[in-house]
Amino acid sequence: MIHKNNEWVRRRLDRILPKVMKPGRYVGGEWNMIRKEWNGTDVRTVFIFPDVYEVGMSNLALRILYGLINSYEGFLCERAFAPWPDMEEKMKEEGIPLYSLESFHPLKDFDVIAFTLQYELSYTNILNILKLSEIPLRSLDRLGEACQGQDFPFVIAGGPCAYNPEPIAPFIDLFLIGEGEEQFPAALRVIRESKKNGKSKMETLRELSKLQGIYVPMFYDVEYNQDGTIQELKVKEGMPPRIKKTVMKDFSSAYFPEKVIVPYTEAVHDRVMLEVMRGCTRGCRFCQAGMIYRPLRERSPETLVKQAEKSIEATGYEEISLVSLSTSDYTCVNRVLEDLMAKMQEKGVSVSLPSLRLDSFDVKIAEQVQKVRKSGLTFAPEAGTQRLRDVINKGVTEDDLLNTAEAAFRAGWSNIKLYYMIGLPTETYEDLDGIVEQARKVLDVSRKAGRRGAKVTVSASSFVPKAHTPFQWESQDLIEILKEKQVYLKKKLKDHRIKFIYHDVGTSFIEAVLARGDRRLAGLLEWAVESGCKFDGWSEFFRFSLWQQGMAEMGINPHFYANRKYDKDEILPWDHLSTGVNKTYLWNEYQKALAEEKTPDCRGKCGQCGVCPDIAKPVKFKQMN
Amino acid sequence: MFDRALRRSKIEVAFSEGFNPHPKISFGPPLPVGVEGQREFVDIDLKLPSDNPEAVFLKETVNQLQRQLPEGIELIDCGVRPQGDKALMAVINLARYRTRVPFLSSIGIEQILEGCRNWLSKEEVIGVRFQKGKRTERNIRPFVSRINVLSQEESRKETQDTDQIGNNEVTMIFDIVTGNSGSVRPIEVLESLKDLEELPVDLPGVYTVREGLYIEQPDGTLLDPIEVLNL
Numbered sequence: 056m057i058h059k060n061n062e063w064v065r066r067r068l069d070r071i072l073p074k075v076m077k078p079g080r081y082v083g084g085e086w087n088m089i090r091k092e093w094n095g096t097d098v099r100t101v102f103i104f105p106d107v108y109e110v111g112m113s114n115l116a117l118r119i120l121y122g123l124i125n126s127y128e129g130f131l132c133e134r135a136f137a138p139w140p141d142m143e144e145k146m147k148e149e150g151i152p153l154y155s156l157e158s159f160h161p162l163k164d165f166d167v168i169a170f171t172l173q174y175e176l177s178y179t180n181i182l183n184i185l186k187l188s189e190i191p192l193r194s195l196d197r198l199g200e201a202c203q204g205q206d207f208p209f210v211i212a213g214g215p216c217a218y219n220p221e222p223i224a225p226f227i228d229l230f231l232i233g234e235g236e237e238q239f240p241a242a243l244r245v246i247r248e249s250k251k252n253g254k255s256k257m258e259t260l261r262e263l264s265k266l267q268g269i270y271v272p273m274f275y276d277v278e279y280n281q282d283g284t285i286q287e288l289k290v291k292e293g294m295p296p297r298i299k300k301t302v303m304k305d306f307s308s309a310y311f312p313e314k315v316i317v318p319y320t321e322a323v324h325d326r327v328m329l330e331v332m333r334g335c336t337r338g339c340r341f342c343q344a345g346m347i348y349r350p351l352r353e354r355s356p357e358t359l360v361k362q363a364e365k366s367i368e369a370t371g372y373e374e375i376s377l378v379s380l381s382t383s384d385y386t387c388v389n390r391v392l393e394d395l396m397a398k399m400q401e402k403g404v405s406v407s408l409p410s411l412r413l414d415s416f417d418v419k420i421a422e423q424v425q426k427v428r429k430s431g432l433t434f435a436p437e438a439g440t441q442r443l444r445d446v447i448n449k450g451v452t453e454d455d456l457l458n459t460a461e462a463a464f465r466a467g468w469s470n471i472k473l474y475y476m477i478g479l480p481t482e483t484y485e486d487l488d489g490i491v492e493q494a495r496k497v498l499d500v501s502r503k504a505g506r507r508g509a510k511v512t513v514s515a516s517s518f519v520p521k522a523h524t525p526f527q528w529e530s531q532d533l534i535e536i537l538k539e540k541q542v543y544l545k546k547k548l549k550d551h552r553i554k555f556i557y558h559d560v561g562t563s564f565i566e567a568v569l570a571r572g573d574r575r576l577a578g579l580l581e582w583a584v585e586s587g588c589k590f591d592g593w594s595e596f597f598r599f600s601l602w603q604q605g606m607a608e609m610g611i612n613p614h615f616y617a618n619r620k621y622d623k624d625e626i627l628p629w630d631h632l633s634t635g636v637n638k639t640y641l642w643n644e645y646q647k648a649l650a651e652e653k654t655p656d657c658r659g660k661c662g663q664c665g666v667c668p669d670i671a672k673p674v675k676f677k678q679m680n
Numbered sequence: 681m682f683d684r685a686l687r688r689s690k691i692e693v694a695f696s697e698g699f700n701p702h703p704k705i706s707f708g709p710p711l712p713v714g715v716e717g718q719r720e721f722v723d724i725d726l727k728l729p730s731d732n733p734e735a736v737f738l739k740e741t742v743n744q745l746q747r748q749l750p751e752g753i754e755l756i757d758c759g760v761r762p763q764g765d766k767a768l769m770a771v772i773n774l775a776r777y778r779t780r781v782p783f784l785s786s787i788g789i790e791q792i793l794e795g796c797r798n799w800l801s802k803e804e805v806i807g808v809r810f811q812k813g814k815r816t817e818r819n820i821r822p823f824v825s826r827i828n829v830l831s832q833e834e835s836r837k838e839t840q841d842t843d844q845i846g847n848n849e850v851t852m853i854f855d856i857v858t859g860n861s862g863s864v865r866p867i868e869v870l871e872s873l874k875d876l877e878e879l880p881v882d883l884p885g886v887y888t889v890r891e892g893l894y895i896e897q898p899d900g901t902l903l904d905p906i907e908v909l910n911l
Contacts, residue, residue, distance in 0.1 A: 072714070073713070073714025073715070073887065073888075074714065074884060076713075077713075078713065078714065084750055084751050084752065085750060086684070086685075086688075086748075086750050317681075317684055319681060319750075367687070368688065369688070370684065370688070371683070371684030371685060371686070371687035371688035371748070372684060372687075373683065373684070373687070373702070402687065403687070403695055403701050403702065403703065404687075
């Protein structure tokens, strides 16, 4: 048998690259790529975003951790992504295993294979990547005991979905719960020591489980009741019964990558991303990010401006985006924008803000951004009536929306995109009518503002209840009901000035199954991958009928996960993982939602969620003039 | 890629007017996917400093830019195009491709030449293309100016990596008309040759480089956009 080393892979690739779409996805060599010496490096990590290159390269976690790990002596970090199906087919034909873009080493040659879990629908890609790398899928099959004393690489994962990783728990050796900036290098140091001392993987995993935020699923067993709910989580001796997330206490001075990789093939977010803050204080009850990234920590304006200048110098990018969960809530947003504009305009560099909120968006910001570039504006009222917005604790009013829209139209914008969710708890058709009315009112306002030919895009996604949110006990609407709602809106929104976008309900359904799923879904995922499911987040590849067949064959009732209200007293599959937010706080928030009661932004009045000050203290900067 | 490299290099470039100014950079005809370019051209509007002799400035600028270009992109030569010269895309009218063509069954060079002659003698050859899921038909014959077939000995002589030339393989040179009114890719011509002349081309094994881009002069000589400047 030929030994498939990196040189073999590189040569072999030349035969297939001219025949695939966008070969730039598969060759690396981009500006600012880091290729460290392979030999003589203690621990070699490959960081994998389990989706196509252009999507993965837009991810901030990849940018941060790639730069951070490579900044340490003795560690190297390379990248891999899911090959697009045309490439996968060619790779299989040529017998090429999945490899890293820096050195073309097959994944199997690394010490650590690290996945970032950004959305549930990437799970099949994770398994497919292991398959393409000729690595056994299940953790237990990768231990030395199972394979002639030869341990396979550590397969680890982190990111938002690691807060309920149970459906993929049997495939992952360890999960990093929380922020990776301090924890990831700490884990690598443990692995380095083990490697030096010739420790087995099993021994190393025991060692690693002592670090905060590290969850080694093979040390936990789940037992189920007759009715399918969880009876008990059996914790192996010496393991923590609850794993608490890690948080970077000093966010402002934390590592930030300035020399980010500049792709040849255009990435989805192909620009400098400045992370202005982490966390969000709004407390929207459906939002997982708003709960898991607590507390709020801002970065100082001076740091941000410096980072911006260095980043542009190192990358040559023509755009800077100020990113966070809610950038217009950043205390010094105006000042940073002003400073950046002043410095960047002559270089032909524009500044943009994603995901604006309605109430804190003011004309001043609109005009700031407009000076350089005027793309469409996106707002997220999320629900069509004040009643339902109170239920989800989205603290914006219709006046906020209309005033902002008017200001935006006056400032020169002509396209406004409105994001909504359908199928939210307690939703009625009145709430759907509210969406329609709102879209119309925005158009009315455009006329009032003298903006002719204005267009409104209404996007309606389907509500998916997520772990660690007040709605974690809630059910998703049945597929048929969601479809009816979509059809209803489509009919009511027939207007040449309104574009209506909605999402495939099958996709949202599978997402809901996985988002609140448990370990019994692992078999289904294996089945799905064997049957060819991959890129489930892409409508052109999502095969709902195949998933349905799989669930039938594996005896899995998807409604148990997606369409059932979980009981207050039942053990949730993710109860042993802690975001720092108390379960009672979440339950009380849920009850307040049903009573249509709002909870104020926690910057004004602390809601006692449990995060501060134990996990970390909130950090804000003063607005100065 | 070039505008980012230019921004990193801090070379002063001219920006377009308007809301969304971008550096004035233009290219010759785009390189087809999977084809290697050996001599491609880019036109960049620079601010010429008055205090620096042109030759020195050019050399410095090229070095400055080269340092900011990723592996595999080398600046080979440069020249100054007069203000107001037409866009590269409008003046370049011929592309020369060198293609390694493997065959599925044994075939003599005469047979290949015969097939090409036959094909070239046609007035119209319909090529089918799928773009963004749409099927389009067009006459590809006018885009093919010349086809040359090198014998295996000639191929071996001219290719550096001699060991890669297989026994059942020849090198073909395609001179293809290019410009604003469209062009054709060598692989499309080979598909058509396989189809119409029954040449047993192993299409997935074809490997193509674009050797050069030219402005074909009225007398038939080929000059590239930099050579033209010395006329």
